[in-house]
Amino acid sequence: MLSLRPHACPICGYRGRFRSLEVQTGSRRWAECPRCGSYERHRLQKLVMDTLSAEFDFKAMRLLHVAPEPALGLLFKTWFRAYETADIETEKVDHKVDLRSLPFADRTYDVVYASHVLEHIDDDEAALLEIRRVLAPGGFAVLPVPIVVEETIEYPEPNPLEHYHVRAPGPDYYERYQPVFDRVRLFRSGDFDARYQVYVHEDRTKWPEESAPLRLPMDGEKHEDVVAVGIVDRTRES
Numbered sequence: 001m002l003s004l005r006p007h008a009c010p011i012c013g014y015r016g017r018f019r020s021l022e023v024q025t026g027s028r029r030w031a032e033c034p035r036c037g038s039y040e041r042h043r044l045q046k047l048v049m050d051t052l053s054a055e056f057d058f059k060a061m062r063l064l065h066v067a068p069e070p071a072l073g074l075l076f077k078t079w080f081r082a083y084e085t086a087d088i089e090t091e092k093v094d095h096k097v098d099l100r101s102l103p104f105a106d107r108t109y110d111v112v113y114a115s116h117v118l119e120h121i122d123d124d125e126a127a128l129l130e131i132r133r134v135l136a137p138g139g140f141a142v143l144p145v146p147i148v149v150e151e152t153i154e155y156p157e158p159n160p161l162e163h164y165h166v167r168a169p170g171p172d173y174y175e176r177y178q179p180v181f182d183r184v185r186l187f188r189s190g191d192f193d194a195r196y197q198v199y200v201h202e203d204r205t206k207w208p209e210e211s212a213p214l215r216l217p218m219d220g221e222k223h224e225d226v227v228a229v230g231i232v233d234r235t236r237e238s
Contacts (some may be wrong), residue, residue, distance in 0.1 A: 181230030
């Protein structure tokens with residue numbers, strides 16, 4: 001259904017009402033832009049990239065987009081000097097790779113963008129170290145995961161009903177980035193204008209439920225999303 005609340009999409013420029021989605025816990029309100037299909041996380045990430053574009057020279061940077069989202073990919077192709085895609089399963093990418101063992105030389109890319117990927121990888125430490133290895137000095141990695149519990153829960157095996165997630169990340173998950181990158185910046189839903197609707201509105205008090213049996217309930221029906229950016233300082237490496 002469409003919400004009665006007018007919003008604005010920072011990706012496609014749509015202004016009007018966003019659609020709500022039906023999920024296992026009921027309704028996720030005002031989640032989807034009806035023009036480009038972006039969700040809350042996509043809009044938040046676009047706003048984060050807009051912020052970073054004022055600090056980094058995108059036109060001089062090489063970007064690797066892992067598990068590429070079409071709407072964001074179209075933008076990135078015009079923003080960066082070089083744009084390449086990667087995935088472990090999809091054939092329609094430039095590189096079919098496993099993030100835990102990348103075939104690229106050290107410092108190949110200036111930006112690695114992998115949204116909602118690490119919650120699918122059991123050895124996420126190996127993936128983080130590989131991402132760090134292929135980043136050039138002065139580069140950064142955008143590595144958001146879905147924040148769905150108060151504290152991260154590791155699953156005993158991948159859950160097929162959660163697209164084979166191996167964990168339910170909480171805000172503490174981003175502490176794993178600290179030893180890998182020189183700096184980690186966190187961008188939150190509350191950092192941006194409310195008209196873009198970058199919060200997740202759903203009743204999570206109903207967890208656990210059949211599709212997510214290991215998630216614990218969360219209070220409230222308005223949940224903040226968080227995007228983590230790991231930065232490699234130019235001054236740390238020659």
